[in-house]
Amino acid sequence: xxxxxxxxxxxxxxxxxxxxxxxxxxxxxxxxxxxxxxxxxxxxxxxxxxxxxxxxxxxxxxxxxxxxxxxxxxxxxxxxxxxxxxxxxxxxxxxxxxxxxxxxxxxxxxxxxxxxxxxxxxxxxxxxxxxxxxxxxxxxxxxxxxxxxxxxxxxxxxxxxxxxxxxxxxxxxxxxxxxxxxxxxxxxxxxxxxxxxxxxxxxxxxxxxxxxxxxxxxxxxxxxxxxxxxxxxxxxxxxxxxxxxxxxxxxxxxxxxxxxxxxxxxxxxxxxx
Numbered sequence: 213x214x215x216x217x218x219x220x221x222x223x224x225x226x227x228x229x230x231x232x233x234x235x236x237x238x239x240x241x242x243x244x245x246x247x248x249x250x251x252x253x254x255x256x257x258x259x260x261x262x263x264x265x266x267x268x269x270x271x272x273x274x275x276x277x278x279x280x281x282x283x284x285x286x287x288x289x290x291x292x293x294x295x296x297x298x299x300x301x302x303x304x305x306x307x308x309x310x311x312x313x314x315x316x317x318x319x320x321x322x323x324x325x326x327x328x329x330x331x332x333x334x335x336x337x338x339x340x341x342x343x344x345x346x347x348x349x350x351x352x353x354x355x356x357x358x359x360x361x362x363x364x365x366x367x368x369x370x371x372x373x374x375x376x377x378x379x380x381x382x383x384x385x386x387x388x389x390x391x392x393x394x395x396x397x398x399x400x401x402x403x404x405x406x407x408x409x410x411x412x413x414x415x416x417x418x419x420x421x422x423x424x425x426x427x428x429x430x431x432x433x434x435x436x437x438x439x440x441x442x443x444x445x446x447x448x449x450x451x452x453x454x455x456x457x458x459x460x461x462x463x464x465x466x467x468x469x470x471x472x473x474x475x476x477x478x479x480x481x482x483x484x485x
Contacts, residue, residue: 214268214448218261221452225254227469228455235468241317243465245301246458248321252297253451256290259283260354260447280355281336287354288332291423291446292379296324298416299383306390331379356443380423387416415454422446 232238232247263275263283275283300320335357357376391413422445459465 214261215265217448217452218257218265221257221261221448221455222254224452224455224459225250225257228459228465229254231459231465231468235464235471238464238468241304242301244317245297245304245321249294249297249301250455252290252293253454255286256294257448257451259287259290263354275355281340283355284339284357285332285336287356287447288335289328292328292331293324294419294451295380295383295423296328297321298419299386300324302387302390302416306393327379331375334375354443354447380420384420415450415457418453419446419450422450 228250229247232243232250260283266272339357422442459469
């Protein structure tokens with residue numbers, strides 16, 4: 213099941229990236245952000261799934277301290293980018309209604325990557341000060357922050373939680389504010405646009421609800437089965453579902469996918485003897 217979910221996430225995000233790149237009609241700010249989200253989801257699901265599959269296959273869940281920190285670093289980068297991109301996509305939808313875009317999207321996304329790497333670096337440096345016994349066990353399927361927080365001092369734990377909280381809540385406030393303005397002007401919005409916004413809202417709800425359910429609780433409860441289920445949802449299920457929810461409910465993306473399929477068929481026919 214987990215291997216199928218991982219492969220589904222890889223293929224779905226790769227196909228969506230290909231469709232957006234191949235169709236010049238999708239070279240707009242909205243689809244640029246969507247392609248970035250697919251890229252981030254592709255990387256995000258790869259930070260946790262391969263190690264989890266290795267553990268299930270070999271029944272050996274051990275990982276080195278340096279390997280754990282590396283996984284934590286990239287997990288935080290892609291999780292933060294997912295959160296920030298969802299916020300920027302909400303702002304972009306607000307701008308479509310109320311104001312035209314007056315900023316270079318590439319520069320904005322580069323700034324988001326910079327913020328995500330800086331925040332992840334702070335988290336990783338704080339965790340690098342921890343010491344572990346060689347037989348230290350954590351009941352989790354990847355190196356996550358939650359199960360490790362109880363090993364930290366109150367000062368470092370408070371700093372990490374404050375940094376993550378500010379980033380997460382700020383992004384959520386941007387989303388809520390943007391959609392508040394959108395719904396205020398909803399009478400002027402074409403019904404086709406509402407379908408795309410509904411897809412975005414559904415993924416925001418799924419991602420943020422599971423992340424907050426995991427981290428907005430005492431670290432001592434991070435080992436619960438509910439916490440593991442929530443972690444599976446935002447690390448595996450959400451990245452795998454994203455491309456299908458955005459593409460299956462979007463006429464422009466489906467049209468682009470058909471064009472890609474036709475191009476592939478014509479290439480195959482042209483190469484056949």
